Amino acid sequence: MKITKPFLLLMALFITGFMACKKPLDTVPDTSLTELKTFDDVRNALRGAYDGFQSNNYYGNPGASGSPSGWSGLPELMGDDFVEALESLGNWNIMSEMIYASDNGQVAGIFIQPYEIISRVNNLLKYIDKYETGANAAEAKRIKAQALAIRAHAHFDLMRYFAPDFGRNSTALGVPYVTIFDPQKPFANLPARNTVKENYDAILKDLGDALVAFRDGGNTTGNSSRNYIDSVVVYAMRARVNYYASQWTAVISDANVALGLRPVGSAANYVAAFSTAGETAPSSEVYWAIPSDNALRPGAAISGASPNYRVTSAMTAVLQAQGGAYTNSGINRFNQAGLGGIQRTLCWKYPGIRSFKVFRAGELLLMRAEAKQRTSDATAIDDLNLLRTNRDVATGSETGAALLDAILLQRRVELLGEGHRWFDLRRTTKTIVRNECGVAGGSRASNCTITSTSRAWTFPIPFNEIKVNPNLVQNQGY
Incomplete structure (x- = not known):
């Protein structure tokens, strides 16, 4: 799937303002986000961050769209416990066959959506400190805790696709870790990728800071629906991060x-x-x-x-x-x-x-x-x-x-x-063997075996990202 011109423009808005350095990046351009002038604006900004997870690029998954559905349906249909059915419309065939390239639109959507969410919480975090004293102090600390956890979660999900390995101290390139929102200089810098170790360090710091903020402000209230992050979720997030890093005691x-x-x-x-x-x-x-x-x-x-x-x-x-x-x-x-x-x-x-x-x-x-x-x-x-x-x-x-x-x-x-x-x-194992291949096997799948040497086990950095920002290094094989 080729990336359209409006899509390239959207990526440029998100990517070209990241700082080109090896520490966590500190600018995120998004001219659609505005100054948060009141505490109600802060509350609404948090709601906007949560809304980003409903995107079809993240957890949404309409059946006929071919949208990425990056952290719901996609990791299942790309694995070995599901096989493409004869009923398939072919919308995810390139992904499940693992034959995508750097110009694939589904891959690009997976790269962009977490950064959109990250930009929303970074905008919130820019203004939250002044509310941590006074009448709204406890709620402000709870909002801060959720924002930090969201930022960590989104960066970790990016790592799961775009980092070539999950070693806790790996020097392989992970993803840009974005921490500060500054709409005044959206095109000031171009980013280099942080290392996997730097990603882990930043993710675990954000999760640790989130727990401190929950301790100071109390746990999330009005959450019987479990639609909001509370301290239990942060512990679960940290357990999953350390699980990928093989930090078993943690x-x-x-x-x-x-x-x-x-x-x-x-x-x-x-x-x-x-x-x-x-x-x-x-x-x-x-x-x-x-x-x-x-x-x-x-x-x-x-x-x-x-x-x-x-x-x-x-x-x-x-x-x-x-x-x-x-x-x-x-x-x-x-x-x-x-x-x-x-x-x-x-x-x-x-x-x-x-x-x-x-x-x-x-x-x-x-x-x-x-x-x-x-x-x-x-x-x-x-x-x-x-x-x-x-x-x-x-x-x-x-x-x-x-x-x-x-x-x-x-x-x-x-x-x-x-x-x-x-x-x-x-x-x-980084190995997939599909025994039900082709029409004879009751499937539209044709790529039956994927070995551990396949480049596709790590997603490519989208082509237009690198075209806009040459400081981004492409993953091996693309």
Whole structure:
């Protein structure tokens, strides 16, 4: 997909003002953002930042659009637990075949959208300090905490696509880390990419500062919908960041806090998290959910009655072998008639208008189980069996490498359709083998094997970004 001229102009507005240096960047041009003159303006700026997550470039996923859906449907349809169905319109074919290039519009949308959100919170943070004393002090600190967490989360999500590795101290190039909004000099500098280590340092600092602000201002109020970030979400965010960085002790520590405050729920609770349209009070194990409305359909490409991608036969066998909540019709549906006489398995977590669950207790419990196994903590099996029990699945007694394999398999089953699988492959084997290829296999997929040497495991920096800013170094192979 070629990038249009208006798209290039939008990218120029976001990119050309970043500072060309190796420390976190300190200018973000966005002439559509204005001075925040009142505290109500600050409140509205926070709402605007949250709204950015509903974009079809981020968590939105309309079924026929071919929009990136970068952190909802896309990481699933690019992985090995879904395969392109005969019903597919081909909107995501270039992405799932992993044959994209630097001029791909979906890749460009994934690069731009987080920076749009970042620019909104940076504008807010520019004005928030003066409200941290006086009548609105506590609320101002809570707003500051959420803004810092949003900035960290968006940068980390960019890293997950555009950084070539996830080593905690890696000197490989990550993404520009943007911290200051200055509309007065939007074209003053051109950015170089920070290293992965510098990205981690900045992300963890923002998350740590967010926890301090929550401590000083109290936790987020009026959040029964779980549509806003609170301190539990920040601990979950930090656990996920350290999980990617293989900082296992830190994962256990933060997961302990999050799970202590918001533990994993029952099988019924798990099903309820995905079975109610437009829910205002999600099930108790949900930590943060992007709200559902008429625009947000977070899984249409991989979920519902006519998805472009169906669950593979291999994953179908795993789901049916486990049973319990995973075979509930509110989670997955089996033997659904499709084109070519194919009996499809369909993920049913996002069949229509649903809130997108960004963090859940199930993910935290599995991250903790894996971290314990990798640090020879004998209670790793207890965490795995706790999740199994709460999904009405048979428990086990695995040890050693078999236990790690069981935890990783349970992660695939538990989080199926929730935007994790391709990233997990990136972190581990970087290998995809699709056994259902071509019409004979009941699929439109043609690229059946993707090896660890493929350039596509790291996204390209969009071509027009580099055209506007030659200080941005392209990823290898593009």
